[in-house]
Amino acid sequence: MTVFSTCHKVIGKQYIALSLFSVFIGIFLSLVMRYHLVHPDTKVKLFQLLWPDGAPGGQMTPELYLSLMTMHGTIMVFFVLTTTPQSGFGNYFLPLQIGAPDMAFPVLNMLSFWTTALSLLTLLAAFFVEGGAPLSGWTAYPPLSGLGKITGPGQGLGQDLWILSIALFCVASLMAAINFIVTIIELRAPGMGYFDMPLTCWGWFVTALISLFAFAVLLPGGVLLLLDRLAGTSFFIPGGLIVNDQVQTRSGGSPLLFQHLFWFFGHPEVYIAILPGMGLISTVLSVFSGKRVFGYKAMAIAMLAIGGLGFVVWGHHMFISGMSPYSSIAFSVLTLAVGVPSAVKTFNWLATLWGGRLRFTAAMHYALGFVSLFITGGITGLVLGQPGLDVYFHDTYFVVAHFHLIMGVAAVFAIFAGLHYWFPIMYGRFLNEQLGKLHFFLTFAGVYALFVPLHFAGFVGNPRRYPDFKEYEFLKSVMPLHIGVTHAAYFLAAVQLLFLFNYLWSKRRGALAPANPWGAATREWRND
Amino acid sequence: MIAVWLLLVAITLAEAGLAWVHTAPALMLALLLLLSLAKAALIAWYFMHLKSARPKHLPAFLFTLFACVGLLLAILPEGIRAWSMR
Amino acid sequence: MSAHRNPPGLKTLGMWLFVLSDMLTFSTLLVVYSALRFANPAWPRPFSLNPGILFATIMTIVLLASSLTMVWAVDAIKRDQRKRTVQWLGATILGGAAFIALHLMEWCHLLTVENITPASNPWNVPLFGAVFFGVTGLHMAHVAAGLVYLSVLAAGVSRGTFCVEDVETGGLYWHFVDVVWMFVFPLVYLMAVKP
Incomplete structure (x- = not known):
């Protein structure tokens, strides 16, 4: 089993391993949050050890709670629910179920897995940079996510890394979607029509079609948000904002616009997570x-x-x-x-x-x-x-x-x-x-x-x-x-x-x- | 192919000409979009070989693309609403 | 690599899917532009006919010309004239590079002489520069990526490792970049000509 394998079975297992790793991080974060909700005043050594800035003396700050919530949501949605049912099972079993020798583009397949892995590493890196992980939730609404450090710890480099990670994930998902669609359209066994495919394949097919168009809208949304943060633009920043008693000079943008772009992706994303499961359950x-x-x-x-x-x-x-x-x-x-x-x-x-x-x-x-x-x-x-x-x-x-x-x-x-x-x-x-x-x-x-x-x-x-x-x-x-x-x-x-x-x-x-x-x-x- | 290309250049010059004569913005936008769609269609049909070889299910994919763009245009009224919200 | 051979047409379909997806990405940007322009009625229209629009028209024709040479490159590889193919690919790369060079000259002019930056401009509608540099910047990134792509393609064709479908696929990408500009040019430049 080579690391940069182009075999669809190996890549499928790699995806599953990646989300198995992610899911336990996600669970751990949720436990920390649940603990804090019922013991808000208890000082915990472990928290201080893990997040020295976020939990001084072991007392969790509200900002740390929000950053845990952000990371929990992002990890679970992208690296567990999107990854295993579609890319994990799909890569392994789609070619087998339709009688194809492999996915249509094995090298692209390998690249999309490693881009996903890179995306996960980028996301986790947000925990370790100055200020820690971002606070703006898995939806990253501006202006909170668009103004930089001034809106809180984690809204500096942490939020940049978060956006970068999501952009990488978009690219990886687009590559995977193209691969799935071409495989299903062109590489079905001779005589197998679309309505002869098992329903699992239908689940992966529809999911790939959704990914092709949904991630294409999230990607520019993320890029523009990054521009707002790094290039001083104001696509999503309205005028007249006062943040932490400081007047913001930017004007003209629309936070609603980001919500539209995000949810144009975000709602199909829900079906990206559940459709492969529906096929499998059938x-x-x-x-x-x-x-x-x-x-x-x-x-x-x-x-x-x-x-x-x-x-x-x-x-x-x-x-x-x-x-x-x-x-x-x-x-x-x-x-x-x-x-x-x-x-x-x-x-x-x-x-x-x-x-x-x-x-x-x-x-x-x-x-x-x-x-x-x-x-x-x-x-x-x-x-x-x-x-x-x-x-x-x-x-x-x-x-x-x-x-x-x-x-x-x-x-x-x-x-x-x-x-x-x-x-x-x-x-x-x-x-x-x-x-x-x-x-x-x-x-x-x-x-x-x-x-x-x-x-x-x-x-x-x-x-x-x-x-x-x-x-x-x-x-x-x-x-x-x-x-x-x-x-x-x-x-x-x-x-x-x-x-x-x-x-x-x-x-x-x-x-x-x-x-x-x-x-x-x-x-x-x-x-x- | 050269004929197609010359046509593309001619349309481009016509578009620039619209700016030259200062057409009213709304009319200009409509004309420009029409001409640009024509140019895109020419490029797709001749240069991208849609005339001779079409990938499978292209109409369905194109329909999806146009539907998505149409849906995104639903965002525009929010922009107009911003006037009344100020 | 596995021993099996895929049927022809896979790469073409794959590239078409990429093109459709990326078209939606650019459409999203242009919709964002439209929505923001709606929301900012005082949107500036700073481009003069000469040099502004004239310069952009020349850029457009240069990019269109590189599409024509790309068509000829695909024709050549179909007739198995590898040397000719590499020459036409070279011409296409030259055209793309010229487009980027002209574009950067224009950017420099806007940034230094006209004081239009991504974050500010003389008319106090900062989004004008944001949209301009955002949209044209993403397009330029696609052209630049195309130059790398075509260079790899040319090297592969001259070594004999790439076949007809590879060049065709490259052509699809290059024409797509051209198509995008066919919308950027009128919407970003012509709709912002001085009244």
Whole structure:
């Protein structure tokens, strides 16, 4: 296994390894935040050790909390949810499933992985530069992100590195998208039409199409933001700003413009994270029900529809931004329309199970968990898609619970399902089934214990991105809830070690797998 | 090919000519966009060989591109709103 | 590299996808420009007919000429005239380099004589310079990258390692850079001519 390999299988595993590394950093950051929320005044030696400036004497500053939140979000969204389901699984299994010898451009493929790795290193470097990591969240709204050091520690070099990292990630994703699209269009096995492809391939195809156009808009957004910071331009900086008692001289720009550009990418990004998982779940459910996917063609078209609609709903992230309320109505209607193809998918999953001979393997457990999370997370999407409700909920923990369930945890469950399902191909061995099922039940319980209460915190109006609630009388009643949530987070994180152990142990010592152990019909299980 | 090129140069000169005679901005913008689209089409059709060899699904991809640009134009009203918000 | 051979047309399709994606990137920039211009009604229109517009027109024709030589380079490689191909590629590189040289001269003039910088200008609408240097700068970066690309291509053709599709792909990129300028020239220059 060479480092700069151009073999799609090696690159797929490299992507998976990269996000396995990233996910544990992300989890660690979230634990630190959860701890701080319930013990805001406790001094912790470890914090001081890790962030001497951000936690003097071990007392975490609000700025440090925000920088942890920024890095948690960025790492999880870009380097876990975008990386494994699409680039990891896709690289490994797309050529196998469509009967191609490799991806269309192996060298480009290698380059896109190493650009992604470079992007991750650039992002992590932000922790170690003067001022530390940026504070502006994974959305990096200006003016906070556009004015430099004056807006806080981490808004200097840290924010520059953050933007650079995202720009690199855009380039890597564009290269990967081109590779995926060309492979699917040109290298399908003779006689295999688009509607003969497994739904997994449809998931990767639609995701690549989305990436091709979504990242193309984020890239100039990032470049212009960087110009605002480094060249003194004011694309996103309005006039008349006073920051930390200093009058800013720049004028003419529009912060709303950045939000538009960001969410033009940002909403499709949500589907970039979830569509490969949808394809994978369809396959897993059908294999372990012993039936074909119900309504195959409708499933493929629903994915295309979700991908297409994904481009016309970005405004629902901006209901409270000061955008024209007329736009809000249009965006709201279109947003609720996403429920239609999503419901098609959900009901077809249920119909695939209906009357099947179900085999409850570990992968099947995760697939069912995915459907469950997709429904619970999706229902709250219908709530947030309505401007009237969103105005209340937008900056509360309700939104945190919503997107963690549907975008975060659902996609992660798809990753778990995929790893259990394809482990025999990747390593010739099984992931331990008993351990896998145990891990599933504990994770499933932990996830709901963690995120369901956060909806209620949202009802109360508990704002997100606040490092400390004790100043607010109306939040006193929510504290017990947060203590419970924090304990659920500890539990959930500890349970993930079980999976890490299973993964590392089974790679070398797991039960040997025969060819096609699940009795699947797709090409990757045929012996070549 | 030289004929196509001469046509491109001629359109370019015509565009510059619009500036010369000080056409009204709105009319000028419309004419310029039209002429530029014509130039882009000429370059794509003859120089980029769309006339002889088209990559698969190009109409679908082009449609997506134009749809995205059209969507982005939805941002423009926000710019106009800025007047009334000041 | 693996032993299999890919069918023809892969690189062409790949380059077309890149071109479409990058077109959206430039479109985004131009939409940003339009939105900001809408929001700043006092947008300056500083370019004089001579030298301003005349100079930009000459730059446009130089870039168009380099597209024509690129067409001939592709024609030559299709007839397997490698030497001729390298010559036409050389002419294209020359045209691109001339474009960049002219462009930099213009930049210097604007920066030093007219006092238009990315952050400020005499009319107190700082975004004018930001848009001008942002848009033309990104385009110039594409031209510069194209020069490197074409040089590698020329070296490969003269060594005999690159085939017809490689030159065609390079041509697609170069014409694309030309197409982008066909929108930058009217929107950034002609729409900012002195009234």
